[in-house]
Amino acid sequence: MEPVNQVMEPVSKTAQWTAAARAMESERPDRIFHDPYARLVAGETGFALLERYAGSAVVPFVLVRSRYMDDAIVRTVQERGIRQVVLVAAGMDMRSVRLTWPEGVTLYELDRPALLETKAALLAENPPQRSAGAVSRCRAVPVDLAAAWQDELRAAGFDAGQPTLWVAEGLFFFLPEDVVRGLLGSLHELSAPGSVLIGDMTSQATLKNPLAKGFMRVLMEDGNPWLFGTDDPEEFLASCGWVTRELLQPGEEGASFGRWPYPVPPRSVPNVPRSFLFTAGVRSA
């Protein structure tokens, strides 16, 4: 039984799909991360989508991405002393309780209102154990990231004067290019020196790949088409004020974890479907 799930936007259901992928990984003896809450928040919807979208290369990407971002988040808060973290389109992310956080971190989870309501209802059935390493404060902020959302974040306690770690995982391909550009620009405007952005993107060629046609058609039928990709994420990020510090394709060293079964095409080869994982910083004046 999934309370209030029927009112979620179609794109929000993809958060239950990625949670289902994390649940399956977490239940492997050789798992590359552990999300003990993923099965609960994935619900029946997530597992149904896992079957419906089976065969695309997205599941291995979700697994590699989860682990890459876990490592990058933990490293960033530890090494850079950032105490304000915003999950942009958090979905069914359970990092607030499954990662080990330093004292004093406030985590903001931005997403659509119905998604956050559904997540809270699912977790209320079986509340997570708060371990000693759980984040000090976790605040759900219902927003539409394609419109104005900054005031809601500020009202929840966000301080643009402090450095922020922004995490945008599994979001950009669902938005039109002008919205992605505007969103990255807004994140930059709210970023004090020392802020960091961790995210992922897909290439233009992925959207047009004949082998991905079936998957793209099903996404479209489900009301959550992929709309945006870029073959030059460094240039795209730079045009929005972000300096790429690390950019990896899944399968490369530091972004494989034994879960990427495909060859890694060199960047010099044009028009190849590929995904990108990146860590970026703000340009100093």
Ligand SMILES: C[S@@+](CC[C@H](N)C(=O)[O-])C[C@H]1O[C@@H](n2cnc3c(N)ncnc32)[C@H](O)[C@@H]1O
């Ligand atoms: C594939 S899920 C990713 C969720 C999570 N970050 C993860 O990796 O599992 C995409 C998320 O983007 C959110 N989203 C898409 N468009 C949005 C919008 N305009 N405003 C707020 N959230 C949005 C959806 O609700 C959903 O939670």
